[in-house]
Amino acid sequence: xxxxxxxxHNKKSHDIEVSNGLTVMEGAVQNNIPDxxxxxxxxxxxxxxxxxxxxxxFDKLPNKESAEEDMLDMAYEPNKFSRLSCQLTVSDxxxxxVVKMPLxxx
Amino acid sequence: xxxxxxxxxxxxxxxxxxxxQLGIIGLKAEVVDNLDKVGxxxxxxxPDKPIYDIPAIPECTxxxxxxxxxxxxxxxxxNFHLNERVQEISKEENxxxxxxxxxxxxIAPNIIIAGGVGSFEPRKFSVKGAETxxxxxxxxxxxxKNFFKSKKVCIFxxxxxxxxxxxxxxxxxxxxxxxxxxxxxGAEHSAEIARKLEKEGKIKIKTPFQIQSIEGQDKIxxxxxxxxxxxxxxxxxxxxxxxxxxxxxxxxxxEWGLNLDKKTIPVDTENFxxxxxxxxxxxxxxxxxxxxxxxxxxxxxxxxxxxxxFKLARPNEKYRFEFTTTSKNIQDKLxxxxxx
Numbered sequence: 001x002x003x004x005x006x007x008x009h010n011k012k013s014h015d016i017e018v019s020n021g022l023t024v025m026e027g028a029v030q031n032n033i034p035d036x037x038x039x040x041x042x043x044x045x046x047x048x049x050x051x052x053x054x055x056x057x058f059d060k061l062p063n064k065e066s067a068e069e070d071m072l073d074m075a076y077e078p079n080k081f082s083r084l085s086c087q088l089t090v091s092d093x094x095x096x097x098v099v100k101m102p103l104x105x106x
Numbered sequence: 107x108x109x110x111x112x113x114x115x116x117x118x119x120x121x122x123x124x125x126x127q128l129g130i131i132g133l134k135a136e137v138v139d140n141l142d143k144v145g146x147x148x149x150x151x152x153p154d155k156p157i158y159d160i161p162a163i164p165e166c167t168x169x170x171x172x173x174x175x176x177x178x179x180x181x182x183x184x185n186f187h188l189n190e191r192v193q194e195i196s197k198e199e200n201x202x203x204x205x206x207x208x209x210x211x212x213i214a215p216n217i218i219i220a221g222g223v224g225s226f227e228p229r230k231f232s233v234k235g236a237e238t239x240x241x242x243x244x245x246x247x248x249x250x251k252n253f254f255k256s257k258k259v260c261i262f263x264x265x266x267x268x269x270x271x272x273x274x275x276x277x278x279x280x281x282x283x284x285x286x287x288x289x290x291x292g293a294e295h296s297a298e299i300a301r302k303l304e305k306e307g308k309i310k311i312k313t314p315f316q317i318q319s320i321e322g323q324d325k326i327x328x329x330x331x332x333x334x335x336x337x338x339x340x341x342x343x344x345x346x347x348x349x350x351x352x353x354x355x356x357x358x359x360x361e362w363g364l365n366l367d368k369k370t371i372p373v374d375t376e377n378f379x380x381x382x383x384x385x386x387x388x389x390x391x392x393x394x395x396x397x398x399x400x401x402x403x404x405x406x407x408x409x410x411x412x413x414x415x416f417k418l419a420r421p422n423e424k425y426r427f428e429f430t431t432t433s434k435n436i437q438d439k440l441x442x443x444x445x446x
Binding site for chain 1: 147151152155223224229232263264265285286287289291316334350351353354369390399
């Protein structure tokens with residue numbers, strides 16, 4: 001279990017307890033957090049679960065696979081802290097993670 | 107005007123198998139899809155990714171699944187209306203009148219929406235002015251390459267479309283490729299050609315850069331691109347091409363008066379009918395308690411929706427359930443030889 005803070009583009013913040021094994025995307029979708037669309041359902045094929053990971057957390061996450069980096073090309077305004085939340089699996093190590101949502105998904 | 111028993115919206119795997127289910131019970135279907143090819147997400151998003159959960163097929167790809175489904179529905183000689191999007195629907199007595207964005211009109215008692223997550227639309231530039239210049243200075247596809255002859259063209263993107271067009275247009279236009287990172291995701295071979303052309307001075311490559319603004323009044327004069335550290339550059343250009351892949355949008359479906367739950371359509375699991383009689387939703391686009399977004403679930407949903415369509419298309423006939431293994435009737439429709 002990890003507490004994840006999702007911050008909407010309008011700064012509204014949501015603290016959610018997400019079970020280990022789910023992805024950061026699933027934690028958002030199952031709890032009706034807006035701004036994460038996840039159109040493809042988590043198969044790393046659409047770039048609509050794009051988040052900006054908090055600076056302090058970015059380096060603590062497992063590296064991106066090339067498929068994720070490829071999909072990020074299609075995301076809305078990606079930057080160096082961009083990740084696809086469907087590719088981040090929740091574990092105790094992610095307790096306290098903060099992600100921010102972009103203005104829109106695509 | 108085309109009269110049919112069922113209009114199927116979406117030529118993804120679920121739409122294709124539903125054509126089969128309609129065909130074996132003797133219903134004629136027409137299929138409309140906004141993409142330029144059959145296969146839906148399977149072809150557009152993951153043509154070569156292996157799929158492991160199609161019953162009795164241990165492993166296949168999006169491409170091979172589509173190919174096999176097309177073979178399976180071949181006997182029904184279905185018409186596909188590709189590059190076309192259903193725009194409006196209206197009720198006409200016992201039928202639905204369906205109009206596409208190309209003004210084609212269908213009349214059918216049944217509509218099956220197998221639209222996945224919506225129709226695919228190109229992802230666009232989000233900077234100010236991008237909309238104003240769309241189809242004038244900014245394009246998301248190339249219709250006639252000669253249009254760009256001897257012009258300055260900036261191509262955004264790192265995939266195959268961006269690389270292929272950069273290479274092709276560089277034969278007679280001044281090309282700059284702009285991409286957000288140093289690596290290209292397009293075919294390695296194309297990336298190598300692009301790098302070679304850069305060395306020869308035939309193409310400029312600007313990475314890692316993203317667009318910051320578009321300058322110009324009636325026409326584009328230049329664009330400003332920036333690096334993540336804020337360093338900006340101005341590039342004089344006549345045209346801008348953006349190849350950022352496709353986005354899925356529900357589109358005009360939201361205006362048809364169907365109940366919606368986020369981006370999905372709630373259905374009755376007995377027949378997959380929506381809140382409107384004669385309009386069914388199956389596959390990823392439908393929702394109900396326990397819904398799984400699996401291709402196999404979509405196949406089941408299509409089979410049930412097809413039987414429900416029979417009642418509206420053949421109100422005076424009685425539907426009889428039959429097996430493909432034993433029904434002479436079905437085997438005739440499939441054009442297969444029967445074993446006595």
